[in-house]
Amino acid sequence: MAFTRSSLGGLRWTRDLDITGDVSAIKTHEPGHKRCGLHDVPAWARPLLAGARAHHRLATHPTGDGVFTPVMIAEARHLRAHAERLPQLTLAVPGSILAP
Template structure:
């Protein structure tokens, strides 16, 4: 999984697609992830729902840590790093992100059933 995701050129895309792979959550959950939802060593990630009634902590597997570290670095280097880490992926209804997720699914990688939902 990590090798396939690492072939994606953009750190937000690769990091974003790693989250549903180890959290078993939909892509839509990415829109609520902030920088502070990752521990400094990127070993734990907190995911949110809009109502905050189903927020969860997830252990980040070793293969996903470099991908999320790159996404975090990209976020911090952005002109205005406030807000949500993966927010730039969602202006166009995450069509680009879903297209990459679909391409990965077609390679036979095991993905959660809700992975492509947004």
């Protein structure tokens, strides 16, 4: 979500109980819970978040699944299906310097 500036991982672990009843605040989680955050939900985003929550409550899913898990799974499938059409990354330096 744009207004939280959270990573995909932070959204992955967001559960229904991390959203206030009036959809005015949302808590996001980070691995190890070192940078979890509580965010105000802007008025324009509340109907969208309420819809995501309603969908989550009505859909069949494993216990403990996050509210946004189905979206992330669908996006991953889409990226895998169209990977050959994605632009190729060309680095001016060797990729080995990016990770130890």
